[in-house]
């Protein structure tokens with residue numbers, strides 16, 4: 001994948017998944033609010049997520065930058081973010097343990113604000129794997145994988161739109177079928 | 191019939207807003223606290239399980255020339271920010287006036303008709319802030335003014351009807367794009383083909399289609415609430431605006447609380463609205479937000495961890511090390527390293543590199559000691575009896591004596607330093623040079639503000655460097671000894687990084703006495719020794735010897751003492767960073783050994799041998815030879831006749847204190863007599879003479895078949911109860 005392919009695939013995703021938007025500086029952004037499933041946590045388990053997918057020139061892969069905050073606006077520390085990701089990882093039974101060890105705080109390449117980011121050193125392997133498996137939309141495949149770890153559900157309609165288009169999504173369609181709340185299905189992509 | 195209930199907005203300030211505000215305060219506002227236009231946004235509805243009626247501001251808030259798009263199903267509205275300069279200003283700021291200005295703005299938008307063109311103006315808000323840029327604490331208070339009308343809207347049905355009971359879902363899917371441009375629209379047309387009409391056409395539309403009970407005026411209002419019986423806060427001013435333009439009393443109005451984020455929660459409210467009539471001055475309003483305790487007071491957020499660059503540097507440094515723990519060494523005890531207090535005796539080449547490597551390991555407490563700055567005059571040639579006569583590969587002589595008199599002002603940064611000593615630069619050399627320990631400590635803090643770096647100066651007295659009795663020199667020496675001992679007690683690990691051999695004696699003795707771990711680095715021209723001294727709690731026997739134990743047992747077939755006549759600073763430039771790094775890594779490994787400084791000397795038999803501790807083996811000494819690009823591991827036990835760490839020496843110091851030291855400084859031979867070394871040397875000479883052994887030749891070569899000499903020496907070694915291993 002090169003930067004042009006990144007842009008093309010990103011715009012395809014945004015077209016089908018309109019919660020994302022394209023930022024003219026060259027990255028895609030999603031604002032998401034996560035509400036924990038824990039019964040005991042009433043308001044404490046709400047996480048406001050500002051998720052950015054930025055193209056890394058040096059690693060030539062997409063990089064996940066995110067800012068997680070509590071409902072009172074206080075930012076997550078790296079440890080809290082790590083816990084959050086680990087819990088989601090258990091919930092999603094993803095085997096993608098390793099890349100998350102590289103969760104660090106760094107300056108956002110465009111905004112210059114401190115953001116959490118997943119160091120891209122492992123991403124090329126993943127992308128190569130998707131390419132070998134013949135994914136037609138490797139960015140979406142990668143995205144749906146990493147989104148599951150920060151509690152963002154891929155809307156069923158979006159997942160099936162990508163699945164229908166080819167051998168691509170690598171069984172990822174399950175994500176849309178496992179009991180999504182009905183509102184996620186309210187707006188089929190145009 | 192009770193009035194319609196509205197759910198207040200709940201502010202949600204993204205950290206990026208505070209980051210941007212901090213930048214603006216520093217670069218643009220400075221001390222100007224005049225009102226500034228900003229924007230915020232609220233969601234229309236909330237996904238199931240999420241908190242509703244939230245109101246967001248983020249870094250986009252300040253971009254007002256081209257208003258940035260709000261996220262999907264969110265609506266951006268204008269606001270006014272006042273950032274006060276002080277906490278007192280925040281407290282005393284005229285909040286009633288602020289509210290009035292906001293209400294006037296909304297009222298003006300309604301009466302002028304602007305609000306019909308741009309209904310987001312109806313939700314105009316105010317934000318009062320104080321940014322404490324020293325602590326990165328922010329105080330803030332939102333006002334979401336809602337105009338109070340004498341004739342409040344009254345719902346006709348309880349509860350409200352779900353939207354999807356009245357319209358098919360497909361119809362709304364088709365309307366979504368048309369409804370995204372503004373928070374308020376008018377809906378007309380049949381149920382299966384509804385039509386969106388701009389709010390701007392309110393008057394025209396109601397005149398053309400006078401609302402009836404069957405066909406009421408139908409408004410679609412973006413609604414941040416999610417409850418069926420309660421409406422979102424922004425609806426209040428929308429209704430006030432509609433009331434202002436209504437002419438007929440008791441107009442049937444239907445409001446669709448539009449919640450596309452979770453469309454099924456959208457509700458349809460039938461209301462009875464009356465014209466507002468004449469309003470004297472400004473309408474009354476409510477809307478200051480309550481804090482997290484439900485009190486009408488400002489909210490507060492502490493963002494030091496995410497905004498303070500110093501804190502960021504600290505978390506990044508720690509994180510980098512944690513990655514090592516997560517990825518490679520799960521047993522890595524970073525807290526232990528972080529808490530280790532390191533005393534660096536010497537702020538020269540070795541001191542600079544050791545300090546930097548310690549910092550990279552996350553060590554936070556580093557004290558650098560260098561000699562008291564003074565003009566160095568070549569002293570009279572002293573009689574140096576230490577070390578014992580057997581030369582060792584790392585012995586590089588009393589370099590002080592060979593330095594040309596003009597070369598340095600001792601203890602100051604000189605022009606030759608910066609290229610070899612990475613904590614100094616050219617500027618430090620000017621004007622006679624800055625004091626080295628001070629310059630080095632300051633540079634450490636400049637590199638990483640999270641480090642506690644301290645500088646101390648003292649002159650370490652040395653055996654063989656005589657002290658004039660009774661005078662100022664003796665008093666100064668006594669003070670220096672006390673200071674050194676206090677520093678050693680205050681630290682956990684002591685690095686010996688001086689450029690003379692004999693200056694290591696007193697710290698070696700004091701560390702042995704107080705059970706402190708010593709890491710000792712010494713350089714020759716192209717060889718080095720890096721070692722740890724044995725340390726044991728009071729009365730315990732250390733597992734390994736010290737620098738001086740070692741010399742007595744130095745390998746006899748070593749190369750000649752070619753470094754003996756070199757100046758100490760004449761070393762291959764790569765040697766100091768190698769030796770310094772090894773010293774710090776040795777410390778890190780020792781601290782991870784279950785026995786810590788009590789760990790016995792370990793040496794692997796092969797490079798593939800399984801390590802005993804998380805960090806690997808803990809050797810006693812590493813001797814490096816740059817000529818051969820080889821390191822060898824050496825160990826020796828504590829030597830009972832050691833001039834620095836033996837029990838007899840420690841006991842003398844305990845009993846006689848400074849007077850014992852003074853004797854050693856003035857007459858090193860007294861130490862040899864005290865420990866029995868002198869006697870042993872005489873015995874060896876005697877044995878050798880009796881056997882007629884030839885002197886060792888200058889290359890130090892000898893072989894197994896050489897007559898008598900080595901055997902005799904070996905006998906002497908045995909007598910000294912020593913063991914020497916070279917692996």
Ligand SMILES: [Zn+2]
Pocket residue numbers: 735736737738739740828829832833834835836
């Ligand atoms: Zn010793």
